[in-house]
Amino acid sequence: xxxxxxxxxxxxxxxxxxxxxxxxxxxxxxxxxxxxxxxxxxxxxxxxxxxxxxxxxxxxxxxxxxxxxxxxxxxxxxxxxxxxxxxxxxxxxxxxxxxxxxxxxxxxxxxxxxxxxxxxxxxxxxxxxxxxxxxxxxxxxxxxxxxxxxxxxxxxxxxxxxxxxxxxxxxxxxxxxxxxxxxxxxxxxxxxxxxxxxxxxxxxxxxxxxxxxxxxxxxx
Numbered sequence: 001x002x003x004x005x006x007x008x009x010x011x012x013x014x015x016x017x018x019x020x021x022x023x024x025x026x027x028x029x030x031x032x033x034x035x036x037x038x039x040x041x042x043x044x045x046x047x048x049x050x051x052x053x054x055x056x057x058x059x060x061x062x063x064x065x066x067x068x069x070x071x072x073x074x075x076x077x078x079x080x081x082x083x084x085x086x087x088x089x090x091x092x093x094x095x096x097x098x099x100x101x102x103x104x105x106x107x108x109x110x111x112x113x114x115x116x117x118x119x120x121x122x123x124x125x126x127x128x129x130x131x132x133x134x135x136x137x138x139x140x141x142x143x144x145x146x147x148x149x150x151x152x153x154x155x156x157x158x159x160x161x162x163x164x165x166x167x168x169x170x171x172x173x174x175x176x177x178x179x180x181x182x183x184x185x186x187x188x189x190x191x192x193x194x195x196x197x198x199x200x201x202x203x204x205x206x207x208x209x210x211x212x213x214x215x216x217x218x219x220x
Contacts (some may be wrong), residue, residue, distance in 0.1 A: 048077050059085060059136075114157045
């Protein structure tokens, strides 16, 4: 800034500055969406390499995890389906989450995330066979918190033939940014889980079955 400008005080924002400020959230959302698509493409490749099918149970992300995955060509060989259980009661009736747990702790809790991920594998079974991998998202996107937990609190549940994990974090940003960041976190947790998988091809309980993926491929 020049000496004259310093003497005169702060420079007023012009129309272009106002437009940039208005466009910034949309640009940030677009960047998060683009990054999620890259993550999803890698994830689909990992799932297809194992012949595994994924199912998603979503609450705060409202279907964004499933959307990112099905944007990838060939995703039908790796993604069976998903359930958006936004209402607390649906987490019990559709995903089998323990009602006592929900009554005691509410929907935003690590154990709820774990049970959602387990439950969606069964809920999205194809021909009686549960999905090999389950992922879940539950949390508080804001702007207000219904139960006093910090806005941005997110729990992600992952279950695979190797076992399960829960990822808890607190994200910052607008409601839209928190939801999209939760999608990236879920996809990243899945990539990490599959990258560390030790189940060999041909083993029981979710092993690679390329024929299954081909049979279930109805959309690409």
